[in-house]
Amino acid sequence: MLAFLPLYQQAILSLAAMILFTSFVLLAQNGVLAIIHVFAWQGLLVAVTTAFVAFDSGAGHLYFSALMTITLKVIFIPWLLHRLVRRLGIDRETHSVERPARVLMSAAALVVFCYYVAQPIQQYSAALTRNTIAISMSVVMLGMLMLITRRKAVSQVIGFMSLENGLFFAAVSATHGMPMFVELGIAFDVLVAAVIFGVFFFHIRDSIDSLDVGQLNRLAERDE
Numbered sequence: 001m002l003a004f005l006p007l008y009q010q011a012i013l014s015l016a017a018m019i020l021f022t023s024f025v026l027l028a029q030n031g032v033l034a035i036i037h038v039f040a041w042q043g044l045l046v047a048v049t050t051a052f053v054a055f056d057s058g059a060g061h062l063y064f065s066a067l068m069t070i071t072l073k074v075i076f077i078p079w080l081l082h083r084l085v086r087r088l089g090i091d092r093e094t095h096s097v098e099r100p101a102r103v104l105m106s107a108a109a110l111v112v113f114c115y116y117v118a119q120p121i122q123q124y125s126a127a128l129t130r131n132t133i134a135i136s137m138s139v140v141m142l143g144m145l146m147l148i149t150r151r152k153a154v155s156q157v158i159g160f161m162s163l164e165n166g167l168f169f170a171a172v173s174a175t176h177g178m179p180m181f182v183e184l185g186i187a188f189d190v191l192v193a194a195v196i197f198g199v200f201f202f203h204i205r206d207s208i209d210s211l212d213v214g215q216l217n218r219l220a221e222r223d224e
Helices: 007-028 032-057 061-087 100-123 127-149 153-175 180-208 213-223
Strands: none
Touching: 007 032, 007 100, 007 127, 007 153, 032 061, 032 153, 061 153, 100 127, 127 153
């Protein structure tokens, strides 16, 4: 069925599959710099997909959204995180996850679940919309899984940003974008969040000499 879609719609679905693949790579990565680089690639794929959707729908403002995504999620935020981890001296740290095989199997199960949830809308939407909704839901769920399974603050922030990528991709692919002032507001919120997270990293490091959020739980237990 997908073979009968126009070439640019097939390209959108291929890019969507690559975005989902980067979510799996984020879950599997251990090096903090590698996680940042994969997030930058995911942002680039989201931006390119946005440009293709703009071409498909004729929504010119989506080209600006694609440019804004490249500026924030491909250039500025990865650069900011890269600089922070080097200043904190954690660029060589490993952010491993316990039972990685179980985490990846759980991620695959979540993708199957998202496709199952999206299946009832097949009679109301085209194949392109149905698949992109399922994939965007999967990216959101895998971002939440990364938030749950990672213990380092930097990895959790990137999981949060990846989750936001899934939400943005859902808005772009399913509704051909949001009003411009809404997109600008979201972009500003993401920018402010990135700066606040940077300050948050330094405060955690100064307080407990580590960015392992598990140490915060142990600190609270000692205070009690």
